[in-house]
Every structure is written in C-alpha cells, then in structure tokens.
Amino acid sequence: MxxxxxxxxxxxxxxxxxxxxxxxxxxxxxxxxxxxxxxxxxxxxxxxxxxxxxxxxxxxxxxxxxxxxxxxxxxxxxxxxxxxxxxxxxxxxxxxxxxxxxxxxxxxxxxxxxxxxxxxxxxxxxxxxxxxxxxxxxxxxxxxxxxxxxxxxxxxxxxxxxxxxxxxAAEYQKAPVETPDPEPPVNPALITHAAKHLAEAKSVVILAGGGAKRAEAGLQALAEALDAPVVQTVNARGLMHGHPLTVPASPSLSAVRSLIESADCVLALGTELGPTDYDMYATGQLAEMSDLIRVDRCSDQLARHEASITIEGDVILVVPALFEALPQEAKQRDGAERARKTRNAAWEEIGPDYRHQVEILNAIRSATPKALMVGDSTQPIYAGNLFYDHDRAGGWFNAATGYGALGYGIPAAIGASVADPSARVICIAGDGGAQFSMPEIMAAVDENLPVTFIIWNNHGYREIATSMQDVGVTVIGCDPTPPDFAATAKSFGIPFTSVPAEPQAVAQALRETDAQDGPVMIEIAAPKFEPQKD
The missing domain is CATH 3.40.50.970 (Thiamin diphosphate (ThDP)-binding fold, Pyr/PP domains)
Incomplete structure (x- = not known):
C-alpha cells in the first residue's frame, strides 16, 4: 500500500x-x-x-x-x-x-x-x-x-x-486492523423450547417478513412439518409460490387477521410487525397473536412486542434448526384448508378494482417468469401488496411500505439489474412517481440493462385523491400533467409501446419486447381518475 x-x-x-x-x-x-x-x-x-x-x-x-x-x-x-x-x-x-x-x-x-x-x-x-x-x-x-x-x-x-x-489526498500509513467480534450463535436451548411449543400447537400460523426471503427451502420444510399457513409481508413475497400453504396477502386484511387470531401459536420470522404491513387501515392495533414466537437478527426489534419466546438470530439459520428440533412424526392438521379459505376471502376482500390490477400482475408474471418485479407507489403495486403471489423469492419489492419514498422504482430496478444481469427486470411506476426519477432511465441505457419500465398512467395521484375525497377534503394538487411518454422514450432512444389496462394486452406487449436488447418502456393507459363533484 x-x-x-x-x-x-x-x-x-x-x-x-x-x-x-x-x-x-x-x-x-x-x-x-x-x-x-x-x-x-x-x-x-x-x-x-x-x-x-x-x-x-x-x-x-x-x-x-x-x-x-x-x-x-x-x-x-x-x-x-x-x-x-x-x-x-x-x-x-x-x-x-x-x-x-x-x-x-x-x-x-x-x-x-x-x-x-x-x-x-x-x-x-x-x-x-x-x-x-x-x-x-x-x-x-x-x-x-x-x-x-x-x-x-x-x-x-x-x-x-x-x-x-x-x-x-494524504498518504496512507498502514495501521493495525481491529476485527469485530462475530455474530453470536443461536441459543440451542431456545430452539428446543420453541420447537416444543410449535409441536404441541394444533393450529400454527407462520408470519414471514423480509428477513425470511433467503430462507425459502427451510421455510417450506418447516411449514410442511407444522402444516402451517405462511403469511408473507410485502418484502417476503415469492416465498412458497403456488404452495397449498401459502398466503400471499397483506396481514392488514380482515381475512388474514382472522387467520392469525385463530392460531394457537404464531411464529414470526424476520418481520418487525410494522403498521404498513400489519395495520395499513390504521385500526390502532395488531391482530391478536397467541403464544407468539419471534425470530429476528435485532435484539432491539425483539423487545418492541411482547412474545412468549424471542430468538435472536438469522432466520436462514434458525428455521432449519427449528425443523431439526421438531419430533419426526408429523401431525396431520388442516393448514392447507385454512390457507385456501384465507386466500379466497382475501381475494374477495380487496374488491373488483384491485382484483383487476392483480390480474394484470399475474399476466406480467406469466409473460416474464422468474422476473424481478420492482415497484414504486402506484395502483398496481398497492394492489399487489394486498394480494399477489410472485414466483421468485425476493423478486417482488417496492417502496410503498415502510418509509414509502416516491421515485424509488426506476433507480432501484436499475440496481437490481446490475446485481443480476441474467434476470428480466420489470419496473412498475405510476406517471406521478416516474416523474421523480425519470432521467435515471438513461443510466439503464448507458449500461444496456434489460429493464422493462412499465408506466401506469392514470394522469395523477389517484391514491392521494381518493384519500382526500374519502375524508371530505376538496381534491387539489393531485393531477400533475404527465409527459408524453412516447416522446420521452424516443428521447432516451428506447423502444416504446402503449397498451390498455387489460391483462392480455400487457402480456402481449411484454412478449413482443422480450427479445429487445436493453431497456424498454411500456405505458399502460389506465382510466383517468375523476374526483366526485360536490
């Protein structure tokens, strides 16, 4: 040096x-x-x-x-x-x-x-x-x-x-290196204790958060051993895609809350139990959770909610340990049926508008299997966060929960594509949110990244306009004029197509652009939101 x-x-x-x-x-x-x-x-x-x-x-x-x-x-x-x-x-x-x-x-x-x-x-x-x-x-x-x-x-x-x-600019002089202590191992006594609770329970429900997204194989084995439905928060979607025990729906929905409250033991894996996932309708309380067992890498996080057992450690390591500690004989429970009923009830609960948007997401998934789907705060993303079963663990993420920053989708999709150049990356942004970070598409052009930028164009901030209208506030400031996306794509030098907000049309556009080298833009021309007149 x-x-x-x-x-x-x-x-x-x-x-x-x-x-x-x-x-x-x-x-x-x-x-x-x-x-x-x-x-x-x-x-x-x-x-x-x-x-x-x-x-x-x-x-x-x-x-x-x-x-x-x-x-x-x-x-x-x-x-x-x-x-x-x-x-x-x-x-x-x-x-x-x-x-x-x-x-x-x-x-x-x-x-x-x-x-x-x-x-x-x-x-x-x-x-x-x-x-x-x-x-x-x-x-x-x-x-x-x-x-x-x-x-x-x-x-x-x-x-x-x-x-x-x-x-x-100063010259480096070699200095002694201090190596930090490694992360402490998981307490085996806690594993044994938690496994005993899980084995004795009759109706376990598993809550999987973002901390579980790289523990797919171990989670599936544990869920099957317990015959336990697995509820996935936004950052855990893609775990157990299509599995009979999967519940890819928001724990804020009444149907999912009922499932959680009916359990006699709840295992929460890598989830902070935050309100943007568990109380998005602002009821002021989480679902009641009996015999709660929490696993998280953060001791501060574990202390924020009362639980029967808390295990500090990485979910990737804890889940296989719990599986190994369970009795070998599996108990026959009704987990798949509980999961099926919850999925059906949650699907009805989200309503026809969101169901239509989830059908578009399903069409995107079918047209681009195993894609990374990155989103901003926009209608299809809100719909998917409520109910959507992605086909790749860690492949569905967005900024519509947690901190909730607009402008996230376009640059985050670019970062995702840099991380995995072999993956098809689908970015879903609204016309409003896209205007926060539209110039970043040129970075995708520079790097020749296979990102499809889908712009959901409903000419405004529909979610905010609806919220204002619902509480009797005159809607104002929610209709910023979007740019001409065809002209914008042309200025970027990338292919462009515009389709109606129909599943088959969107899927066809994706198939037609699948062979394109580099970024592509697809506009979904959604109906413009018109506030109710006083």
Missing amino acids: SGMTIGETLVARLRQRDVTCVFGIPGVHTVELYRGLASSGIRHVTPRHEQGAGFMADGYARVSGKPGVAFVITGPGLTNTLTPMAQARADSIPMLVVSGVNKTASLGKGLGHLHELPDQLGLARTVALESEQISDANDLDAALDRVFHHLTNGRPGPVHIEVPLDIA
Missing part, C-alpha cells in the same frame, strides 16, 4: 471486502476516491441524481445480498442520498454511503465553503446505523470494520463514511 492515498486505499479495502460495484456521481469532493477506482476492478454506474445512486444501491443490495455502495459529494450529495438511506433503514437493507466533506480545519466553522453543512456527520447519523469520519490514516481500517460489522451482523441498514478533502 506504500505510496497510495487514503482515498485510494479506501477503494482497495472495499474491493477486498467483495464490493464489485458502486453507484456514484463524481465531484470535486470525491476526486481522490476516483483516483483508485478505475484500476480497482470495481464497476462504476453513473446515476443522474444522488437520490438515484442511493436507490440503485438499495435495489442492488436486495437482489445480490451484498451491501449496495454509493459515492456522493459533501453537502447536497449527501442530503440527496438521505431519502434512500431512510428507505434502506426502514426495510433493513445494507447500504454503504461514502461521501466527501470539506477540509478538517473548516468543519463546523460556518466559513461559507462550497457544499458546507453545519454538521454533516450528525445529519447522517439521523438515519445511518453508523456514521464515521476518517480523520487520519489510523481511522480507516477500524472505521471500515465498524461499518461492515453493521452491514453483515445483526439487522442491517445504511451506514456512512465521510472523508475530508485533506485526508483523502
């Missing part, structure tokens, strides 16, 4: 930690990071806005299972990335944001330097699990150890490192 700057060394250290891609926009405050980037073997993808960099890192992390990394400048670069960091915090997505910052001697002085913030480190700490400043060469390795500990142990989320201009 002799003769390398701290900025160059930081990049080399990231590569040693299996970072293979960063999303970033170079600036004068990050030049020293880029000095070492071209020769590092790390791929660089250039978004059009730092918010896009963060959302791309988010989508990349969800698909790859590795931390998504963004390089941003000080000041506006970091503040533009705070929204993606907050979304990642809400959904437990591992994200590393590396920013520049002004020279050390100027920090906190209010001297009017370019991109100056009163306390950039403190600002980042409002959303980051850990925010570190590299103040000299001795800080670098220890700081990386600390932030990567948060990314790979316990419940992940966003972390931040800032490098002052003068430090980034």
Whole structure:
C-alpha cells in the first residue's frame, strides 16, 4: 500500500471486502476516491441524481445480498442520498454511503465553503446505523470494520463514511486492523423450547417478513412439518409460490387477521410487525397473536412486542434448526384448508378494482417468469401488496411500505439489474412517481440493462385523491400533467409501446419486447381518475 492515498486505499479495502460495484456521481469532493477506482476492478454506474445512486444501491443490495455502495459529494450529495438511506433503514437493507466533506480545519466553522453543512456527520447519523469520519490514516481500517460489522451482523441498514478533502489526498500509513467480534450463535436451548411449543400447537400460523426471503427451502420444510399457513409481508413475497400453504396477502386484511387470531401459536420470522404491513387501515392495533414466537437478527426489534419466546438470530439459520428440533412424526392438521379459505376471502376482500390490477400482475408474471418485479407507489403495486403471489423469492419489492419514498422504482430496478444481469427486470411506476426519477432511465441505457419500465398512467395521484375525497377534503394538487411518454422514450432512444389496462394486452406487449436488447418502456393507459363533484 506504500505510496497510495487514503482515498485510494479506501477503494482497495472495499474491493477486498467483495464490493464489485458502486453507484456514484463524481465531484470535486470525491476526486481522490476516483483516483483508485478505475484500476480497482470495481464497476462504476453513473446515476443522474444522488437520490438515484442511493436507490440503485438499495435495489442492488436486495437482489445480490451484498451491501449496495454509493459515492456522493459533501453537502447536497449527501442530503440527496438521505431519502434512500431512510428507505434502506426502514426495510433493513445494507447500504454503504461514502461521501466527501470539506477540509478538517473548516468543519463546523460556518466559513461559507462550497457544499458546507453545519454538521454533516450528525445529519447522517439521523438515519445511518453508523456514521464515521476518517480523520487520519489510523481511522480507516477500524472505521471500515465498524461499518461492515453493521452491514453483515445483526439487522442491517445504511451506514456512512465521510472523508475530508485533506485526508483523502494524504498518504496512507498502514495501521493495525481491529476485527469485530462475530455474530453470536443461536441459543440451542431456545430452539428446543420453541420447537416444543410449535409441536404441541394444533393450529400454527407462520408470519414471514423480509428477513425470511433467503430462507425459502427451510421455510417450506418447516411449514410442511407444522402444516402451517405462511403469511408473507410485502418484502417476503415469492416465498412458497403456488404452495397449498401459502398466503400471499397483506396481514392488514380482515381475512388474514382472522387467520392469525385463530392460531394457537404464531411464529414470526424476520418481520418487525410494522403498521404498513400489519395495520395499513390504521385500526390502532395488531391482530391478536397467541403464544407468539419471534425470530429476528435485532435484539432491539425483539423487545418492541411482547412474545412468549424471542430468538435472536438469522432466520436462514434458525428455521432449519427449528425443523431439526421438531419430533419426526408429523401431525396431520388442516393448514392447507385454512390457507385456501384465507386466500379466497382475501381475494374477495380487496374488491373488483384491485382484483383487476392483480390480474394484470399475474399476466406480467406469466409473460416474464422468474422476473424481478420492482415497484414504486402506484395502483398496481398497492394492489399487489394486498394480494399477489410472485414466483421468485425476493423478486417482488417496492417502496410503498415502510418509509414509502416516491421515485424509488426506476433507480432501484436499475440496481437490481446490475446485481443480476441474467434476470428480466420489470419496473412498475405510476406517471406521478416516474416523474421523480425519470432521467435515471438513461443510466439503464448507458449500461444496456434489460429493464422493462412499465408506466401506469392514470394522469395523477389517484391514491392521494381518493384519500382526500374519502375524508371530505376538496381534491387539489393531485393531477400533475404527465409527459408524453412516447416522446420521452424516443428521447432516451428506447423502444416504446402503449397498451390498455387489460391483462392480455400487457402480456402481449411484454412478449413482443422480450427479445429487445436493453431497456424498454411500456405505458399502460389506465382510466383517468375523476374526483366526485360536490
């Protein structure tokens, strides 16, 4: 490492930690990071806005299972990335944001330097699990150890490192490396205790959250052994696709709540039991859960809801351990029938409008099997979050729950495609949300990524307009004029087609564009929402 700057060394250290891609926009405050980037073997993808960099890192992390990394400048670069960091915090997505910052001697002085913030480190700490400043060469390795500990142990989320201009350009001097303690093993006594509760119960229900999305095989085996219906939150969709025990429906629906409340033991795997999944209709309370057993990587999360048994650990490890601890003889229960009745009741409950939109999602899934389906806050995504059975574990995700940031879908889909170039990626965004991040499509053009951008165009913010109307507020501000999407696609140099909001038409458009090399745009011309007149 002799003769390398701290900025160059930081990049080399990231590569040693299996970072293979960063999303970033170079600036004068990050030049020293880029000095070492071209020769590092790390791929660089250039978004059009730092918010896009963060959302791309988010989508990349969800698909790859590795931390998504963004390089941003000080000041506006970091503040533009705070929204993606907050979304990642809400959904437990591992994200590393590396920013520049002004020279050390100027920090906190209010001297009017370019991109100056009163306390950039403190600002980042409002959303980051850990925010570190590299103040000299001795800080670098220890700081990386600390932030990567948060990314790979316990419940992940966003972390931040800032490098002052003068430090980034300084020569690196080798410093001792502190290796953090490994994540503690799961307590075997708790496994035995929980397995006994599950074996003795007569009507188990499993709640699977985002923390279970990489535990598909073990989850299916455990569910079958317990004959237990498996309710999946938004971030767990795609687990057990088409299985008789699957309940791919929101636990906020009355039908699903009834299923949960009828259980004599509830096993909650990697789910925070948050209201955007479990109480989206704002009743003020969760479904009653008898003999609740919770498994989560975060001790703080486990303490937030009363439970009979709490097991701190990774669901991927805990689920097989629970299965092995169960008695060998399986009990015959009525799990498949309970799951079937719940699916049927939930399907009726969501109503004809949402059922039609789910039928469009089903048509998309049939036309593009095993695709990654990434969404923004728009009508088909709301419908799918209520009821939709995706065919790929971890292949359905969006920003309509948790932090709920608009503009997420387009850049997150790009990050997902970078993570898995072999996958067909379908991005579903509304005409309103698409306008938050439309320029990011050019990053997909630059990288020649196989992303199909589906724009649900109903000429406005229908969900907000409906909410205003439902409480007697005059609808205003919900009808921003959308661009001409055909002309927009032409300006991007990508194929475009417009189809009606009918399942067969959408599926046909997808089949016709399947052989296209690079990004494609499909507009679904949905009926325009017309508020009721007073």
